[in-house]
Amino acid sequence: MDTDIQQFFENKTVFVTGGTGFLGKVLIEKILRSTKVRRIYVLLRPKSGHESIVERFNDILKSPLFEKLHKLRPKFPDHIQLMEGDCSRENLGLANDDYRTLIENVEVIMHCAATVRFNETLSLATEINVHGTADIIKMANKMKRLKSFVHVSTAFVNCTTIHCEEGFSKDKLSVTCEQLLNIKKSLSPEQFDSLTPTLIGKYPNTYTFTKAVSEEFIQTHAESLPICIFRPAIVFSTSEEPFAGWMDNIQGAAGLTYCILMGALRVVNTSYERRAPIVPVDYCANMMLAAAWYTALLDSSRFTKNPTIYNLTPEESNLMTWGRYITILLKHNLQMPYSKIMWYPMVKPISNNLLYRLMAILYQTIPAYIMDMICKLRGSKMSVVKLNGKISRLTNITRVFLKYDFTFDTANTRHLWKSMSSEDKKLFNFDMISLQWNVYLQNNAKGLRLFVAKEESSTIPAAKSSLKRSSYVYSLLFTSTSSQLPTALP
16 A cells, blocks of 8 residues: 555656756656656756757666666656756746646646855856746746645755754845846846855855745745745765665765865864764655655645745764764775775864864875876876865865854754654655664765776775775874874775
8 A cells, every 4th residue: 555655646747857966866766666656847958069858868867876766667767758948047948838738737846956066156056046946936836736846955055053943044145036136137147246245145155045045035936835945964875775875976075075085185174073964865855755745735724824944964863973974984995995096095174274274285285296296207197286276176165064063953854754654754764863874874985986986896905905005105104193094904
């Protein structure tokens, strides 16, 4: 017998934006594997000079992520209909017939589309994150069959304060959504981008700012819609589904992790005690489906115009700190190191800003120039200095999420979990209290090595030998810190 959530999605038509993104792909796979939807409309942006949207999506379906689905439901592509469009264009860039099809048929919206680059230009971030959201809200208001709408935001949308509540933050904005769009319309992209410091105010980057502006539009223009807002923290690899450890990008904190395990990043501006707000991507997909079901269930009895907001973050009783995170990953890295490490993998968390800058010069900048000289002597064109510059930019744009000890409200999320049946809790798990961090991070390390570094398990023996040689060199050069090396090498 199907569960409550499965019954809700049975024979439904679902519209997914951002279906080619990290979360979007996991969400589509989960919907098709665990429910009996009639159709999923997927908004897909064409790439200039590249393959068609059909070819592009078929390439995505070849990912290991979909292998289990191919075996269980070989005909699942029959339930997918691609819609060519672009969230940065008017009416999502949809053809008139496609726009009409969506209005007449869609019952559930999953709005995942966004640019998640923290240092994106304000003009482009506004086009995609703000204008795209405004357009899809306007479209949703025309949908007569709409039962539920889940908008994906970020747990850091309230990051101008240390404690992030499950509430709106429009009082912290310098402009409303409509004011921002009007300003953008009256200026060139260059002129608009020049106003970035003034417009974003206390927000650390254009990503969190535009997400907050989008939520302001939802609060003021979606009062008649069955809508909720889903705010995940830092989204990492899968925990369980369709298998543990899958990931396909190294943006944000995942990128920093990759650089650490490659020996390219050796100091970070944080402390061992700071919370690491990491959540598995499959938990995010599961919670979105649960939130869609519950939003439809409660819509007819809503007593407030404000949509419900759900934060998905680690719970206080099962926290992960950055110090523990680094320690566990480096421990697992001993058993499966990378073949082409730049240096012995180690990292120093430093909370003091001045000391961090000094140590970054000592441990990263100076060694980069030395290694560049060695590369030139060997006739190699590799530039470690340029690579170090890229890593420095990555650390700069992610520093706010590492430096401050954010706390989060999760009352609505806990209430949603308690409202689910035991069967749904098993099928759509997002319980951060029961997550086994050591197991999860071990699988995360495996996934990074296999899916991002593209290194098969057969390379591990040679990689261990390389790691051992690197550890001897490191010990000779940095005897004062050699005690920090693992006590036993494989």
